[in-house]
Amino acid sequence: MSSKAWDKIATSIFGAIAFLIVAxxxxxxxxxxxxxxxxxxxxxxxxxxxxxxxxxxxxDQLFNSFYVLFITMIxxxxxxxxxxxxxxxxxxxxxxxxxxxxxxxxxxxxxxxVIGMFGLxxxxxxxxxxxxxxxxxxxxxxxxxxxxxxxxxxxxRTVPRDQKEASLALGxxxxxxxxxxxxxxxxxxxxxxxxxxxxxxxxxxxxLLFTAGLSTPRLDYANWNPFADNSPLNVFRPAETLAVHIWxxxxxxxxxxxxxxxxxxxxxxxxxxxxxxxxxxxxGALIFKKMTASK
Amino acid sequence: xxxxxLSAQDRLILSKKNRxxxxxxxxxxxxxxxxxxxxxxxxxTIFLGSKGMQSFITNGLNIFEFITSTDWNPVGENPxxxxxxxxxxxFAVTFLSALIAAPLGIGAAIFMTEIAPSWGRKxxxxxxELLVGIPSVVYGFIxxxxxxxxxxxxxxxxxxxLLAGTIVLSIMILPTVISISTxxxxxxxxxLREGSYALGATRWQTIRKVLLKAAMPSLLTxxxxxxxxxxxxxxxxxxxxxxxxxxxxxxxxxxxxxxTIITLNMGHTTYGSLENNTLWSxxxxxxxxxxxxxxxxxxxxxxxxI
Numbered sequence: 001m002s003s004k005a006w007d008k009i010a011t012s013i014f015g016a017i018a019f020l021i022v023a024x025x026x027x028x029x030x031x032x033x034x035x036x037x038x039x040x041x042x043x044x045x046x047x048x049x050x051x052x053x054x055x056x057x058x059x060d061q062l063f064n065s066f067y068v069l070f071i072t073m074i075x076x077x078x079x080x081x082x083x084x085x086x087x088x089x090x091x092x093x094x095x096x097x098x099x100x101x102x103x104x105x106x107x108x109x110x111x112x113x114v115i116g117m118f119g120l121x122x123x124x125x126x127x128x129x130x131x132x133x134x135x136x137x138x139x140x141x142x143x144x145x146x147x148x149x150x151x152x153x154x155x156x157r158t159v160p161r162d163q164k165e166a167s168l169a170l171g172x173x174x175x176x177x178x179x180x181x182x183x184x185x186x187x188x189x190x191x192x193x194x195x196x197x198x199x200x201x202x203x204x205x206x207x208l209l210f211t212a213g214l215s216t217p218r219l220d221y222a223n224w225n226p227f228a229d230n231s232p233l234n235v236f237r238p239a240e241t242l243a244v245h246i247w248x249x250x251x252x253x254x255x256x257x258x259x260x261x262x263x264x265x266x267x268x269x270x271x272x273x274x275x276x277x278x279x280x281x282x283x284g285a286l287i288f289k290k291m292t293a294s295k
Numbered sequence: 296x297x298x299x300x301l302s303a304q305d306r307l308i309l310s311k312k313n314r315x316x317x318x319x320x321x322x323x324x325x326x327x328x329x330x331x332x333x334x335x336x337x338x339x340t341i342f343l344g345s346k347g348m349q350s351f352i353t354n355g356l357n358i359f360e361f362i363t364s365t366d367w368n369p370v371g372e373n374p375x376x377x378x379x380x381x382x383x384x385x386f387a388v389t390f391l392s393a394l395i396a397a398p399l400g401i402g403a404a405i406f407m408t409e410i411a412p413s414w415g416r417k418x419x420x421x422x423x424e425l426l427v428g429i430p431s432v433v434y435g436f437i438x439x440x441x442x443x444x445x446x447x448x449x450x451x452x453x454x455x456x457l458l459a460g461t462i463v464l465s466i467m468i469l470p471t472v473i474s475i476s477t478x479x480x481x482x483x484x485x486x487l488r489e490g491s492y493a494l495g496a497t498r499w500q501t502i503r504k505v506l507l508k509a510a511m512p513s514l515l516t517x518x519x520x521x522x523x524x525x526x527x528x529x530x531x532x533x534x535x536x537x538x539x540x541x542x543x544x545x546x547x548x549x550x551x552x553x554x555t556i557i558t559l560n561m562g563h564t565t566y567g568s569l570e571n572n573t574l575w576s577x578x579x580x581x582x583x584x585x586x587x588x589x590x591x592x593x594x595x596x597x598x599x600x601i
Contacts, residue, residue: 007498014406085328100333111529111581179321
């Protein structure tokens with residue numbers, strides 16, 4: 001066969017591969033949404049889940065997911081931005097910097113179940129907290145930190161050198177330059193990265209199984225005292241998140257409407273992650289527009 | 296208003312002091328953040344290392360037997376702890392899913408960079424981002440409700456199988472493979488392509504003989520990163536693989552991996568018991584493998600020519 005014919009065959013194979021991947025995505029989303037959306041009613045979102053009977057909702061799981069995410073970001077954002085600033089502005093080309101880079105690489109590539117096991121060892125057993133929101137959030141922080149550091153470092157590195165040098169030439173100190181020039185310019189990218197990372201945290205389950213637990217105590221949403229046992233705001237209570245709930249109803253649950261609940265929960269989870277992605281693009285672009293003269 | 300009473304010189308000194316303090320504070324903050332990353336990594340290694348060695352040191356389990364024996368019977372009269380079926384399962388799903396994801400992923404990358412750079416990328420880029428965005432439990436759940444019954448009815452076996460785990464994992468690692476391969480191919484200098492076309496090579500010849508060879512170390516990195524992800528994935532695999540303790544004899548047999556056994560049994564065993572300790576030893580294997588993957592990727596990137 002001539003090389004031209006081979007070229008045609010190869011081209012169509014690559015086209016077929018691309019088509020297959022798009023088809024897989026459409027099939028996955030089509031399945032999740034067509035099966036899940038009919039289940040997602042206001043009732044489903046606002047009734048507590050049941051461990052034995054049919055008809056349970058996902059109220060507590062949904063709240064837990066957002067709350068764990070919120071606590072995680074309280075730890076991750078300042079630490080990640082600090083680490084990113086260090087890597088971009090302070091780290092000299094030494095062995096120590098190389099070692100920190102290796103550490104970031106290791107943390108980023110650790111399987112989430114391993115981080116969950118570490119969390120079980122340290123944040124659950126060693127501290128004596130038991131399964132708790134704060135333990136889960138700390139485990140997720142370990143899991144999320146490298147992403148945040150990388151995002152911040154990359155964002156700071158794309159700030160034009162001129163702007164930094166102009167600030168230093170005016171006699172501003174280094175930290176002041178970072179605080180008032182570099183970080184604000186890099187802010188839209190950092191925010192985009194943070195929201196994307198939130199999406200990842202929102203869907204994470206393996207790291208939470210052994211840290212935040214598989215159960216939620218009976219919650220009273222009128223009780224806002226963060227130290228009360230039945231308060232949703234208490235960070236020392238166990239909390240089953242939405243992603244963990246999908247896993248546990250499928251593998252450990254005995255409720256008769258497993259598939260219904262899992263379908264609905266999957267749809268909510270996927271739509272939330274989708275919204276995180278859209279928000280990341282939208283908000284980043286919006287802030288960039290507000291802060292700069294570009295149209 | 297107090298500032299007004301100070302002389303100009305005092306104010307300057309004061310602000311200088313403030314600045315210096317600010318400077319020091321800033322440096323302490325970012326250095327502390329960097330140190331926390333080091334300490335987290337070291338803490339994970341030490342804690343999981345010592346806990347994972349406990350079953351060999353405290354309980355006197357033979358490490359060689361643990362890795363090579365196929366007999367896993369933790370609750371019997373004469374308990375035996377051979378983790379080989381799970382180690383085998385982990386490696387099997389990892390390699391098999393890489394075998395599927397590598398050609399598909401690199402093919403898609405070639406489509407995006409070489410065949411249809413203008414519109415191919417516009418379509419596939421968001422597709423990849425959406426695939427990344429689907430949480431692993433959702434992949435597992437769809438595998439459980441769609442793939443497992445499909446395999447049971449059309450291919451044979453009970454559906455829960457090595458094959459089901461492989462398919463789920465290969466879709467999950469596809470985005471990793473595609474995005475890194477795309478970067479690798481896109482960063483190749485254009486004169487490689489032009490030189491090849493000038494010699495009269497067709498596009499396929501250019502891709503096969505020039506571009507793939509030049510990008511090989513980076514493409515391998517993409518596949519290895521995908522494999523690292525597959526090796527550590529827990530819940531999605533656990534939902535479809537069947538979790539049996541026997542060594543699978545075919546790809547349609549149910550099987551188990553290190554991660555699935557840890558997920559399944561961590562909650563059911565007493566903390567500190569021998570069976571529980573062996574789970575930590577499996578966790579240590581995961582940690583060691585994750586180091587091994589990093590070392591391998593470093594080796595590959597040192598071989599990158601362009």
